Amino acid sequence: MKGFVLSFRSEFYKSRKTMGFWGAILLPLLISLLAFAIFFTKSEKFTAMQPMGLWVQFSMIGLGMMGTLLLPMYTIFIAYSVNNVEHKADTWKTIFSLPISRWSVYGAKFVYAVFLVFLCLALFALFTIGFGNLLSTLKPELKFNEYHMEVQLMQIYFKLFLSSLGILSIQFLLSLLWADFLKPMGLGFVATIVGVTAASKNWEYSYLFPYAHPMVAITTMIKQGDKARGPVRELQIDMFTKDVYVSLAIAVVVFIAGYFIVRKKSVK
Template sequence: MTAVSYYLSNTKNEVIKLKRTFAFWLTIISALIFPLLFFIVYLVKHESMIPEDGANPWGKFMFKQIQITIPFLVPMFIVLITSLIIQVEHKSHGIKHLFSLPIPKWSVYFGKLSIVIFSIIATYVYFFLAILFFGALLGMFYSDLGFLDFQPDYLKSIKMLTMSLIASLGVVGIQFWMSFRFKNFIVPLGIGMTMVIMGLVASRAPEAIYFPYSYNVLSISLGENAPLTMGVSSITLYSLICFVVTCVLGYLDIKRLNVK
């Protein structure tokens, strides 16, 4: 059996395990909440929402949602979804079983990590699609809102979401390791939430650039003005470094762990 087939069979199994779990629904619910909320507000107050002549309504509708969700809700979501997905395994005493199967331990660790990342990416995609959908729906209900007369700035919003996704990876690496390590999901959840709040508070300090939990805030507040390292945004680079380092360390730690 090759490394690829080990990885694929693990990832496939992780998908089956997500069936009918709260973690699965959470990806959809989280993606829908804000677009739906904005939709309702626009419906109710639609008269005050009519843009000036010739103004593109998508800018306000789309970027406001992205700017509100990314700094706080995205990191919170990541802490929650990571804990929940691994909790499925802990709850079923699964780790000891997986580690006594003829499969390499790395395939267990990285198969699960992949599914966490896929779920997060899926949520970003749902979120993006939900914004477009509800915007278009508003345009159909009230043509004076102008949603059907203008094109949304796809590129800018996709860029913002991608930056946020990469800025999240550092946190994913840390949270995944913690969630795998501690059976009790209060531990990664509690630490994670505290860190997210700290990240929000600390984001104004220049040192926040070294604190992964601040990266989502920074990806919005600094935006294009983020400091560069070797030509790329430092946030992007540091987040990726944090992700790779915690993944490797996490795996090495899990590998030599005594499974009780």
């Protein structure tokens, strides 16, 4: 366990000056700023909206982008980035000859990649809530203060996080095995396009394909209530849909299989 903590801290130390780490902070910041700028400059367009609709509209800028292409691409990039640090510096041989178990080295790296995705999505939730509240102060005519969806936002982003773990585990392994940029990125990109297409066409088996999960997660996030009761007054998030379970299962299986593949593979 000590080896794991040391390795994890070292991952942070190594990456703290790289785009891989800063991307996790800048991406949510920039997109939330963009949403903020739209609502701030064009506030007159939104004054007539109901508070709930307003929040949904506001948060869908980030959610929509992340739920389609951005989250899979970002996940692919993170998986590449944490492994590329070692490929570029030719340091696999050094980290695997440290007096630390291989499980700890491999596990810490994977968990660090998971942490970066989590950080990014947590900041998305945080910035959305923060900028929404800032808007309600700066533009009182927008009725941001009359509705609250902090919990739901956190749930949705947590669901997105869970739905990205399948992709992350696959891309992590690909990036670990292949030193170059094009192979894991190219494969990941093609798979993402396929996934997004499958999910947007509502293909019934898209929940089985990890690259479709973020988009499936967004489309299945609203709990289907009793429609006879009229318009929705309260958003209820359906967190554990079957696509999320598939994503988690893939993550666990690929993570464990990855360790044995790495063990077998000679360290260059």
